[in-house]
Amino acid sequence: MTHCFVLDAQGRKLSPTKEKRAWYLIRKQKAILKCKFPMVIQLVREVPEEEIDTTPIHLGIDDGSKLAGIALVQECGTENKPVFKGTIELRIDVKEKLAVRRGHRRYRRQHKKYRPARFDNRSSSRKEGRIPPSIRQKKDSVLRVVRQLTKWVRIDQIFLEDVLIDNRALEKGYKPYRWEYQQRNRLDENIRKAAILRDRNTCQDCGATNTRMEVHHITPRRLHGSDSIHNLITLCSKCHEKIAGEELLHSQRFYQKIKGKSISFRDAMHVMQGKTYLQKALREIAPLNLTTGGDTANKRIDWDIEKTHANDSIVICNLRVNPEQCEMKDWVIKPMKKRSSKKIKSANGIYHRDFVRYTKRNGESYIAYITALYPERNQCNMTTIDGKVLKRYGLSRLSLLWRFNRIYWLINSNEGGESW
Structure with a gap:
């Protein structure tokens, strides 16, 4: 089932x-395609105020670090119906691009004469409540999509999955004391000693004991x-020096020895910030x-709905729906940069x-967007x-x-049928 947004003449x-x-309304010239x-679509007639349907429409957002789900569910008298769902693809290249720009800026400044060092005198980097650009652009991408939807459909309530993750507890492997949250986020002596004690002050590669021990990531x-x-x-220092630059070649072997695993908190931190x-x-x-991930998971299991970012956002709307209703068009949404750096804008x-x-x-065809x-x-x-x-x-x-x-609105190619 695929739905369309409707506006009246006003x-x-x-x-x-x-x-x-x-x-059908377009063919009968009762509406135009917007x-x-x-x-x-926009109707050619004005709908009286008393005829306008005012049943609530909920917007659900499943925020993430790389993908964010978004959905609209209308509350109806007999059966709630999802009218829109999609997955927002968030940019993950901003940090690298800022690093390149910073390198160009510093190189240019170093080659200018009579320029004193600027250090940390940029007001934008010191103001209170500042969000890093790599994080803020992800939140702004979600807001851009939401604000665009508000131009086409009324939104009575918004439901957002609130992320509550104790990154320091995950990183340290235990619940830190209150004062530990105020310390800088780096490897401290307690964890270093704990690793050495766990390994019994023995090199886990060559088995040496009577030598200087080092803790390796x-x-x-x-x-x-x-x-x-x-x-x-x-x-030991010799084994540590031997694997420098080749850590990934030995990672599986080392993880098996300590019965550990690779844990990355980058995605969790990006959602929290x-x-x-x-x-x-x-x-x-x-x-x-605000809702929680536990509530979303429990409802999704109870309602027998497949786990995807878009389906999770349907569940977050807090209106029970049938699993068959979730099998609808799944949009892939790509908010693009507002300004294009291309010199040639059009051809033919x-x-x-x-x-x-x-x-x-x-006869084979591709659905694509022009990049050059x-x-x-x-x-x-x-x-x-x-x-x-x-x-x-x-x-x-x-x-x-x-x-x-x-904004690009693309149909998920996994949904089958015509993909655009």
Whole structure:
């Protein structure tokens, strides 16, 4: 079942309807198509206030570090119905891009004469409540999608899964004292001694005892290895020096010896950071209700719903639905940068970032969006919705599906049928 958002002639938001019904209204010239992905129609007549359906519509958000689920469920008298679900793909390359930009900036400054060192005098990096750009852009991506949906459909309540993770307890392997939370987040002497005592002051590689012992990160910190005791092993200085730069080649062997495992807290920390900023912004849109991951998991199991980010967001809406109703169109949502750095914006009627279909001579076709244009050779580069990069394809075989408008709304290719 696929639903369509509906507006009246005055732009007032009505209850969603089925897509088949929407196309029928367009054919009968009772409505016009406002947006195709996702489908939004506007009626040619104004609907009286007393005829407008006011049944509540809940918005559920399953926040994450790489993917975030979002869904709309309408509360009905007989049976609640999901009207929209999707998965937001969050950018994970911002930190690396900022590091490259910082390197260019420092290189340029070092090659200028008579410039004193600036150190930490940037006001934006010292202001209270500042969120790192790599974290804030993820929260802003979720807010951009929510604000776009509010233009098409009314949202009476928002339900957000509140993440409550004690990162320090996970990292240390025990519940820290209150004063330990105020200490810097690095490997301390207690965990170092605990690892050496666990290994009985013996090198776990060569078995040496009467020598200087060192504590080694099995998964190194540069690869986001934690300071947990489950990621530490005791080695002598010679063995420690021998495996430098080749840690991953020995990781499985070391994990088996200490019965430990690789634990990364990066995703948990990214979800925890900035959640107050996200909650404050959502409260300005609609009343906000917080739930927990345990409640979501229990309801999903009780309702016999498959676990995905989009389905979890349906469950978070706190309105019971049938599992069959969750088998609907699953949108892949990609909020893009507002500004494009491409110098060539259009060629042969095709614009950069346009959503197109490329048809080959054998009849095979690709659904993709334009990433580069070469007007001198009438060619382009594309990226398919599956992530495949196509370079130097001819513009003559392209057909425009929809003009890009800051957010890509793509159908999950795993859903079957036509993918765009």
